[in-house]
Amino acid sequence: MDLLDGNLELKEVQKLQGHTDRVWSLAWNPATTATDVPAVFASCSGDKTVRIWEQSPSTRSWDCKAVLEETHTRTVRSCAWSPSGKLLATASFDATTAIWENVGGDFECVSTLEGHENEVKSLCWNASGSLLATCGRDKTVWIWEVMPGNEFECLQVLQGHTQDVKMVQWHPTMDILFSCSYDNTVKVWWSEDADGDWSCVQTLGESSNGHSSTVWSLSFNAKGDKLVTCSDDLTLKIWEADIIRMQSGDGYAPWNHLCTLSGYHDRTVFSVHWSR
Amino acid sequence: MTLGLINANPVVHAKKERVARSEDPHGEDAVDPLEIYDFVRDIRDPEHPYSLEQLSVLSEESITVDEKLGRILITFTPTIQHCSMAAVIGLCLRVKLKECFPPHFKVDIKVAPGSHADEESVNKQLNDKERVAAALENPNLRQLVDECLYSNEL
Numbered sequence: 228m229d230l231l232d233g234n235l236e237l238k239e240v241q242k243l244q245g246h247t248d249r250v251w252s253l254a255w256n257p258a259t260t261a262t263d264v265p266a267v268f269a270s271c272s273g274d275k276t277v278r279i280w281e282q283s284p285s286t287r288s289w290d291c292k293a294v295l296e297e298t299h300t301r302t303v304r305s306c307a308w309s310p311s312g313k314l315l316a317t318a319s320f321d322a323t324t325a326i327w328e329n330v331g332g333d334f335e336c337v338s339t340l341e342g343h344e345n346e347v348k349s350l351c352w353n354a355s356g357s358l359l360a361t362c363g364r365d366k367t368v369w370i371w372e373v374m375p376g377n378e379f380e381c382l383q384v385l386q387g388h389t390q391d392v393k394m395v396q397w398h399p400t401m402d403i404l405f406s407c408s409y410d411n412t413v414k415v416w417w418s419e420d421a422d423g424d425w426s427c428v429q430t431l432g433e434s435s436n437g438h439s440s441t442v443w444s445l446s447f448n449a450k451g452d453k454l455v456t457c458s459d460d461l462t463l464k465i466w467e468a469d470i471i472r473m474q475s476g477d478g479y480a481p482w483n484h485l486c487t488l489s490g491y492h493d494r495t496v497f498s499v500h501w502s503r
Numbered sequence: 504m505t506l507g508l509i510n511a512n513p514v515v516h517a518k519k520e521r522v523a524r525s526e527d528p529h530g531e532d533a534v535d536p537l538e539i540y541d542f543v544r545d546i547r548d549p550e551h552p553y554s555l556e557q558l559s560v561l562s563e564e565s566i567t568v569d570e571k572l573g574r575i576l577i578t579f580t581p582t583i584q585h586c587s588m589a590a591v592i593g594l595c596l597r598v599k600l601k602e603c604f605p606p607h608f609k610v611d612i613k614v615a616p617g618s619h620a621d622e623e624s625v626n627k628q629l630n631d632k633e634r635v636a637a638a639l640e641n642p643n644l645r646q647l648v649d650e651c652l653y654s655n656e657l
Contacts, residue, residue, distance in 0.1 A: 249636070273636065301640050304633075320637050346637050364637070391634070409631065441631065459631075493572075494609065 243280060245291050248273030252305045258312025267292075269315055271303035277317050277327075279334065298325050298336045305349045310356040314377075318347040324361050326377060337377040342369060342384070349394040353402050358382075360404050362392035368406045368416065370425060387414055387427045394444050399451045401473060407442035413456055417479055428479050431456070431466065436484035438464065446501045454482060457496035463488040510550065510583045515557050534608070536566040539575060542603050546595050547651045549588045558582055560592065573608050575600070580615040589619055593629035594638060595651045 249272060256267040266282045277295040282288070301320035308315050315327040315334070324340040324347055344365035351360050359371045359379065368385040391409035398405070404416040404425070413431040418424060431437045440459035447454050452470040457463045464487050469480040540563050544556040555561040560579050567576045577596055581589045593612045600610050613626045628634050638644055 302636065320640055348633070364634075393633070409627075409634075441627075 246272040256308045256312045269306045271306045273302045275299050309352050318350045320346040351395050353397040360395040362395045364391045409441045444498045448501045457499040459495045513582045539566045549591045575610045578615045580618045584620045589625045
């Protein structure tokens with residue numbers, strides 16, 4: 228593989244036109260990353276729409292297969308496919324989260340989640356697809372349970388951040404939720420058992436070697452024992468935890484700062500992702 | 504606007520004489536701080552019927568350009584320490600400059616050091632692109648910004 232051989236050059240393959248305003252985010256459909264299935268990803272924009280793009284197996288070029296419009300009334304900030312690839316959740320500044328289902332090539336909005344007081348900024352499905360987390364400028368994180376018939380029930384509203392929550396991310400192997408915020412911290416949310424209440428079990432702030440400005444994004448490595456965060460403070464930070472202990476049911480094991488990558492960026496780092 | 508403005512009697516200065524500038528000796532690509540100043544000096548204050556220049560919120564010294572890095576820094580001085588319109592003025596500056604400059608130019612907007620009680624908090628909001636984008640989608644705020652940018656020359 229090129230990356231492992233040290234060939235780290237990125238080459239632009241195609242420029243996709245269509246959106247009429249800033250494109251904020253995109254998401255690969257996980258069900259389409261197998262070799263014999265045409266790759267698909269969704270993009271969302273300030274033009275209030277979401278576009279679905281598919282790669283043609285014969286020509287290898289990307290085409291827009293669908294435009295999801297007339298649902299959100301403001302910027303669509305973020306999108307995420309469910310682990311099965313059957314549903315797409317979209318978060319909007321209009322304070323709602325829409326759930327879309329691919330019905331024979333057409334995407335239909337099958338559910339609308341309301342509750343946030345203002346802009347929803349990020350969302351994430353847990354590994355099994357049974358839970359969806361959303362977060363927003365109202366400083367809260369919501370956990371929704373996926374019920375039969377595309378119904379979504381709010382399990383809990385998590386309070387704790389003192390400012391705008393920028394992103395939420397579930398741990399790749401366990402149902403532990405992470406959120407990062409304009410309040411410069413990352414919070415870890417945990418529930419003892421399946422029916423229990425969620426609470427904040429750890430806050431990664433300045434006193435734990437955390438960031439000194441807005442934390443915009445976080446990402447786990449495939450194994451889930453390392454976490455990287457990126458911030459308006461121009462740095463990236465790597466954190467680690469004793470996953471084995473947590474997976475063996477021995478209770479919560481805290482995340483510890485491993486190192487800080489500084490001097491590489493001279494402006495805000497908005498996004499980070501660990502390769503698989 | 505409502506009655507009882509916080510700063511009801513601002514100090515108003517005469518508009519500085521505009522100098523006709525000759526052909527830019529550095530060529531078309533050069534970004535002249537004075538050119539940028541010309542774009543923003545007449546933006547109207549949200550509370551008072553005067554321009555930001557007349558109220559000394561902005562001056563020629565407000566703008567610094569780093570052409571190599573593609574950055575513009577604008578520093579503005581609210582008329583009083585507890586100016587509630589500082590964020591609005593910042594938004595006006597952002598919108599105006601977005602119209603004038605290609606996207607690869609990064610613009611940082613800050614209140615002059617020591618000029619505002621919530622300096623850090625205002626600066627953080629003004630330079631958070633997501634917060635700025637969301638604020639500009641608010642119709643009331645957008646209308647206020649548009650009034651400041653497009654009201655007739657005084």
